[in-house]
Amino acid sequence: xxxxxxxxxxxxxxxxxxxxxxxxxxxxxxxxxxxxxxxxxxxxxxxxxxxxxxxxxxxxxxxxxxxxxxxxxxxxxxxxxxxxxxxxxxxxxxxxxxxxxxxxxxxxxxxxxxxxxxxxxxxxxxxxxxxxxxxxxxxxxxxxxxxxxxxxxxxxxxxxxxxxxxxxxxxxxxxxxxxxxxxxxxxxxxxxxxxxxxxxxxxxxxxxxxxxxxxxxxxxxxxxxxxxxxxxxxxxxxxxxxxxxxxxxxxxxxxxxxxxxxxxxxxxxxxxxxxxxxxxxxxxxxxxxxxxxxxxxxxxxxxxxxxxxxxxxxxxxxxxxxxxxxxxxxxxxxxxxxxxxxxx
DNA sequence: AAAAAGCGCAACCGCAACCCT
DNA sequence: AAGGGTTGCGGTTGCGCTTTT
Numbered sequence: 001x002x003x004x005x006x007x008x009x010x011x012x013x014x015x016x017x018x019x020x021x022x023x024x025x026x027x028x029x030x031x032x033x034x035x036x037x038x039x040x041x042x043x044x045x046x047x048x049x050x051x052x053x054x055x056x057x058x059x060x061x062x063x064x065x066x067x068x069x070x071x072x073x074x075x076x077x078x079x080x081x082x083x084x085x086x087x088x089x090x091x092x093x094x095x096x097x098x099x100x101x102x103x104x105x106x107x108x109x110x111x112x113x114x115x116x117x118x119x120x121x122x123x124x125x126x127x128x129x130x131x132x133x134x135x136x137x138x139x140x141x142x143x144x145x146x147x148x149x150x151x152x153x154x155x156x157x158x159x160x161x162x163x164x165x166x167x168x169x170x171x172x173x174x175x176x177x178x179x180x181x182x183x184x185x186x187x188x189x190x191x192x193x194x195x196x197x198x199x200x201x202x203x204x205x206x207x208x209x210x211x212x213x214x215x216x217x218x219x220x221x222x223x224x225x226x227x228x229x230x231x232x233x234x235x236x237x238x239x240x241x242x243x244x245x246x247x248x249x250x251x252x253x254x255x256x257x258x259x260x261x262x263x264x265x266x267x268x269x270x271x272x273x274x275x276x277x278x279x280x281x282x283x284x285x286x287x288x289x290x291x292x293x294x295x296x297x298x299x300x301x302x303x304x305x306x307x308x309x310x311x312x313x314x315x316x317x318x319x320x321x322x323x324x325x326x327x328x329x330x331x332x333x334x335x336x337x338x339x340x341x342x343x344x
Numbered sequence: 345a346a347a348a349a350g351c352g353c354a355a356c357c358g359c360a361a362c363c364c365t
Numbered sequence: 366a367a368g369g370g371t372t373g374c375g376g377t378t379g380c381g382c383t384t385t386t
Contacts, residue, residue, distance in 0.1 A: 016354075016380085038371065054372080055355065090374060105375075106353055349385070356378075363371075 013047045017056055026061055059102045066098025083126040
């Protein structure tokens with residue numbers, strides 16, 4: 001197919017727009033709409049290519065554009081959507097009224113991506129980076145050095161830092177073990193590296209620092225904050241449901257209840273405390289999605305089945321299917337980002 | 345105070361999908 | 366069905382501003 005010559009055409013201005021050009025473009029679109037972008041520059045008296053005009057309008061001049069800092073809600077929405085959609089900036093932007101794909105892309109590249117990397121997460125998979133243990137000695141060394149230089153009681157500090165770094169790494173590894181399969185990988189039913197319950201229990205039991213408790217305590221639904229004991233772990237396994245999010249188009253995505261909850265509920269209504277299977281669709285009687293939510297159907301297939309990665313763990317007799325509804329929000333990256341986790 | 349480095353963001357580039365004839 | 370034109374999208378660049386050295 002032929003490519004449009006666009007800005008390569010000689011004589012057309014490139015680079016930053018002047019206020020005069022902006023005014024011409026705004027005035028023309030106000031009066032005539034944009035029509036054919038290719039024809040617009042001539043009609044509007046602009047020495048620009050249509051592409052440049054379209055970009056300027058959609059990313060900057062459009063009257064409904066929301067400017068300023070991204071709110072924490074917006075930030076979390078971007079993280080959630082990115083974990084499902086990847087770098088589909090326009091799709092993500094469609095859930096954030098007033099924000100452009102370009103703005104979201106920039107925000108991701110300059111802020112969120114770095115934030116994830118700093119916390120030891122892979123920004124593409126949203127999973128903890130698997131090389132955490134290999135880099136641990138380096139991290140500990142750096143952290144210890146910093147403390148040594150700043151704190152007179154350096155021996156104590158160095159020991160404390162080492163312990164905390166190890167705990168943090170364990171937390172991240174646990175998070176990795178318990179996380180749903182890659183959200184961007186639809187065919188994930190095979191996984192030969194499932195952790196055993198004993199491995200996970202041992203890991204949990206070995207974690208005891210305030211740092212760990214901060215990360216691992218339940219914090220939802222105004223429940224009294226309780227550390228996770230054996231029962232909690234059982235619950236945790238028995239309630240890792242598999243969700244299918246089916247957009248109106250033909251693509252199918254799988255996502256976590258956390259993401260769905262974020263997208264469809266503002267008050268934790270979706271996570272039914274009675275474990276009633278819930279279903280959301282444009283025609284259902286379930287809680288209506290917020291205005292930013294996409295017109296999707298969500299099918300909840302109940303507590304985790306053997307068809308997913310958690311099948312073995314969930315069908316285990318020792319972690320029997322008790323009822324409840326607590327999705328381990330605290331195990332998810334998106335939540336962790338907003339907790340007060342000390343950085344090393 | 346000046347230079348260097350880092351950061352944020354608007355704008356550009358090129359590809360691919362869509363549309364129209 | 367094929368081919369050319371148009372639009373949309375994601376990756377990248379470059380520039381101006383801010384912060385650090």
